[in-house]
Amino acid sequence: METATYRVIGTIHSPFTDGDTTPIQSIFSEAEGTIEVSPGYADGLEGLDGFSHIYLLYHFHRVNGFSLRQRPFADGSKERGIFAIRHCNRPNPIGISLVEVIAVEGSTVRVRGIDVLDGTPLLDIKPYVRQFDHRDTVRSGWVDARRIEEMKGRSFTPEDLREDEESSRT
Ligand SMILES: C[S@@+](CC[C@H](N)C(=O)[O-])C[C@H]1O[C@@H](n2cnc3c(N)ncnc32)[C@H](O)[C@@H]1O
Numbered sequence: 001m002e003t004a005t006y007r008v009i010g011t012i013h014s015p016f017t018d019g020d021t022t023p024i025q026s027i028f029s030e031a032e033g034t035i036e037v038s039p040g041y042a043d044g045l046e047g048l049d050g051f052s053h054i055y056l057l058y059h060f061h062r063v064n065g066f067s068l069r070q071r072p073f074a075d076g077s078k079e080r081g082i083f084a085i086r087h088c089n090r091p092n093p094i095g096i097s098l099v100e101v102i103a104v105e106g107s108t109v110r111v112r113g114i115d116v117l118d119g120t121p122l123l124d125i126k127p128y129v130r131q132f133d134h135r136d137t138v139r140s141g142w143v144d145a146r147r148i149e150e151m152k153g154r155s156f157t158p159e160d161l162r163e164d165e166e167s168s169r170t
Contacts, residue, residue: 009122066082
């Protein structure tokens with residue numbers, strides 16, 4: 001099977017050390033984080049201070065395995081295909097977050113709206129470009145049936161999942 005390897009270009013620091021209490025998406029997070037870009041890649045930050053928002057691409061380093069069907073955190077009513085949701089247990093555990101830039105200071109980028117664990121390995125940074133990335137008319141599958149207020153918290157907890165597993169065994 002074909003594989004690809006990537007360079008880790010830095011580390012994402014956040015206030016979160018427990019996955020169960022980390023925001024499920026950056027849109028629901030006011031938390032600030034710092035992106036420490038490794039010295040060998042810091043020159044690539046030139047010009048980034050002109051952008052209000054950036055995409056962070058990173059490795060979900062604390063996941064164990066994957067499943068092609070998962071219940072999304074934002075709607076635990078039903079399992080859905082992993083490529084139709086944003087769950088971290090994916091064949092390639094790559095995450096993406098759109099965050100606001102507070103400041104670029106040397107090899108450090110301070111951001112707001114972080115939804116990842118402290119110490120997450122950074123794979124890439126890309127600027128959010130309204131002219132490239134914005135679409136006026138979109139469909140968002142199962143998410144369209146959910147109200148934004150309902151999705152701020154997790155719709156189920158790890159404890160709920162354990163209870164479901166136990167009851168399906170009995
Ligand atoms: C649902 S994922 C979505 C993240 C990202 N915005 C995306 O769409 O790819 C967010 C959750 O992933 C988990 N998570 C965050 N950082 C992680 C890491 N480094 N390793 C494992 N799980 C992580 C936390 O439970 C967090 O609430």
